[in-house]
Amino acid sequence: VKLGRRIVAVKHALEPLKKAGITPWAVILLDPREHVRDFVEKPDNSILWIVASQVNPEATKRLLDAGCTVWGYHAPVGAGEDKLTAKQSYAQISGGSATATRGLYVLRHLGFHKMRLYGYDLCYPDKVDLHARTPEGAPKYMEISLGSDCPLYTVKRCFWTEPQFIAQLEELNEIIRGDILKLEAFGDGIVPFIIKA
Numbered sequence: 001v002k003l004g005r006r007i008v009a010v011k012h013a014l015e016p017l018k019k020a021g022i023t024p025w026a027v028i029l030l031d032p033r034e035h036v037r038d039f040v041e042k043p044d045n046s047i048l049w050i051v052a053s054q055v056n057p058e059a060t061k062r063l064l065d066a067g068c069t070v071w072g073y074h075a076p077v078g079a080g081e082d083k084l085t086a087k088q089s090y091a092q093i094s095g096g097s098a099t100a101t102r103g104l105y106v107l108r109h110l111g112f113h114k115m116r117l118y119g120y121d122l123c124y125p126d127k128v129d130l131h132a133r134t135p136e137g138a139p140k141y142m143e144i145s146l147g148s149d150c151p152l153y154t155v156k157r158c159f160w161t162e163p164q165f166i167a168q169l170e171e172l173n174e175i176i177r178g179d180i181l182k183l184e185a186f187g188d189g190i191v192p193f194i195i196k197a
Contacts (some may be wrong), residue, residue: 006024006025006026006112007022007023007024007025008024008025008026008027008028008050008103008107009024009026009027009028010027010028010029010099010100010103011027011029011031011036011039011099013119014027014039018044023044023046023047024047025047025048026047026048026049026050027047027048027049027050028050028051028099028102028103028106029049029050029051029052029055029059029099030052030054030055030075030098030099030102030103031055031099032052032054032055032056033056034056034058036055036056036059037056037058037059037062039059040059040062040063040066041062042066043062043063043066043068044068045066045067045068045069047068048069048071049063049068049069049070049071050070050071050073050103050106051063051070051071051072051073052072052073052074052075052102053072053073053074053075054074054075073093073106073109074093075093075102076093093105093106093109097167097168097171098164098167098168098171100119100120100168101168101171101172101175104175104181108180108181113181113182114181114182115181115182115183115184116183116184116185116186117183117184117185117186117191117192118185118186118187119187120172120185120187120189120190120191120192121187121188121189121190121191121192122159122161122165122166122168122169122172122189122190122191123159123160123161123165123189123190124141124160124161125188126160127160128141128160129141130142130143130160138163139163140162141160141161141162142160142161142162142163142166143158143159143160143161144158144159144161144166145157145158145159146159146190146193146194146197147197148197155193155197157193159189159190159193161190165190169190169191169194172191172194173194176194176195183195
């Protein structure tokens with residue numbers, strides 16, 4: 001923690017950060033799938049764990065058994081859970097289908113309003129096989145072109161991405177346009193491009 005700044009990671013970023021000698025202040029978990037347990041096999045109890053109510057219960061139990069500090073929140077999904085959370089409606093955090101986008105709303109709820117984003121590329125650095133298909137036969141990847149027209153300049157770039165990233169892009173666009181957070185993004189991906197453009 002330097003000058004009041006905090007490093008917050010999502011599950012996939014934890015190991016690369018630790019290998020680089022960086023221990024985040026917090027890790028945010030949202031995903032209910034069983035593989036989340038793998039990210040908390042030997043949890044670091046010096047990290048604050050911010051865990052959604054739908055995360056696999058075994059993952060939460062592992063964190064608690066290891067003596068980790070766990071802050072819970074509920075990410076509503078419209079499954080009638082409002083009956084269960086009526087007494088703690090302030091614990092519900094809306095917005096964002098992925099941990100990286102929902103996490104921004106969680107942090108805003110905790111009082112953070114200015115954020116620097118790393119790893120919010122939502123694309124691949126090299127051209128992908130645009131003929132590749134999912135097991136269901138849908139296109140696995142896509143190429144998109146994004147641009148911005150301003151009175152002084154025009155900017156346009158192509159990116160290789162996939163449908164799940166487009167959903168996150170739409171959510172991030174909502175945050176950017178809504179001006180609810182002051183965001184700065186680093187890298188050569190889609191989100192840094194949009195914020196700079």
